[in-house]
Amino acid sequence: MHTDTHGNPTRATILWLLLIVATVLTWAVGERGSSGVLIVAFLAVLSIAKGSVIILDFMALRRAPLMWRVLTLGWMALVWALIGLAYWNGMPT
Amino acid sequence: MNTATTAALSVAPAITVERRLAGDLAIWIFILAELLAFGVFFAAYAFTRANHIELFDAEQVALHRDAGALNTVLLLTASYFVVRAVQAAERLASAASARWLLAAMVCGAGFVIVKLFEYSAAFEQGVSLSSSPFHMFYLSLTFFHFMHVILGMVILGAMWFGARAGRYRPGDMNGLETGAAYWHMVDLVWLILFPLVYVIH
Numbered sequence: 001m002h003t004d005t006h007g008n009p010t011r012a013t014i015l016w017l018l019l020i021v022a023t024v025l026t027w028a029v030g031e032r033g034s035s036g037v038l039i040v041a042f043l044a045v046l047s048i049a050k051g052s053v054i055i056l057d058f059m060a061l062r063r064a065p066l067m068w069r070v071l072t073l074g075w076m077a078l079v080w081a082l083i084g085l086a087y088w089n090g091m092p093t
Numbered sequence: 094m095n096t097a098t099t100a101a102l103s104v105a106p107a108i109t110v111e112r113r114l115a116g117d118l119a120i121w122i123f124i125l126a127e128l129l130a131f132g133v134f135f136a137a138y139a140f141t142r143a144n145h146i147e148l149f150d151a152e153q154v155a156l157h158r159d160a161g162a163l164n165t166v167l168l169l170t171a172s173y174f175v176v177r178a179v180q181a182a183e184r185l186a187s188a189a190s191a192r193w194l195l196a197a198m199v200c201g202a203g204f205v206i207v208k209l210f211e212y213s214a215a216f217e218q219g220v221s222l223s224s225s226p227f228h229m230f231y232l233s234l235t236f237f238h239f240m241h242v243i244l245g246m247v248i249l250g251a252m253w254f255g256a257r258a259g260r261y262r263p264g265d266m267n268g269l270e271t272g273a274a275y276w277h278m279v280d281l282v283w284l285i286l287f288p289l290v291y292v293i294h
Binding site: 005006007008009012013015016019020023024026027029030031033035039040043044046047050051054055057058059060061063064065068071072075076078079080082083085086087089090092 | 112113114115121125128129132135136139140142143144146158159162165166169170172173175176177179180183266270273274277278280281284285287288289291292293294
């Protein structure tokens with residue numbers, strides 16, 4: 001019999017609250033209208049942190065074979081690297 | 094000898110729990126394909142923006158950022174409710190599992206309503222696929238995602254019926270976990286889409 005693949009409700013609730021806090025932070029950056037490489041890096045870190053919670057805890061890939069974590073977390077890192085590269089390319093010189 | 098057998102038995106289940114993919118292998122292959130498609134789309138947006146920075150920045154300001162943020166909260170909350178539904182089924186609480194799934198569907202419906210309001214406001218302002226490169230990306234990216242939310246709602250509905258019928262229990266969770274994985278993927282993609290299209294400039 002398998003149990004606990006999906007963690008416990010208390011942990012899930014704390015993670016959900018953290019996800020909401022991170023979303024409010026992202027929204028606040030938008031409200032301030034800040035821009036620049038550091039802001040993009042900050043938003044990328046928030047997005048990757050939130051995505052990691054979804055991938056590792058909500059999708060339960062923490063308990064899956066390593067390959068699945070590499071593919072999904074690697075996808076997030078690659079997409080944000082490309083977004084960062086494009087942003088850098090578009091900076092006024 | 095008895096002690097040795099007991100020790101072996103107590104170790105074995107821990108190992109099987111350690112390495113398990115939650116849900117059908119097929120849905121995970123599908124999820125990887127979806128992530129790849131969205132990834133290409135996101136990169137195309139970012140590199141197109143690099144060539145039209147002033148246009149993208151000017152038109153992004155007109156988006157309903159509050160609606161985008163509210164929809165992020167709704168998707169995250171729906172995902173959390175789905176997690177609670179899976180956890181409830183894992184401890185044999187089918188009725189509670191069904192209630193969590195219903196709550197997730199309410200959040201999903203909220204996303205759809207907010208999105209439709211956002212689209213109708215945009216259309217009134219003359220936003221269309223051909224009105225600018227930014228609008229083309231904004232509409233096609235968010236609509237591609239929107240279609241996934243709609244399919245996700247149908248899947249949540251099927252999971253809700255299954256939970257009500259008491260179909261999911263420890264050792265027989267595949268249907269529930271497969272649908273949950275798809276819903277979380279829809280959420281995951283939005284976590285990049287929102288900052289990329291609504292905030293970064």
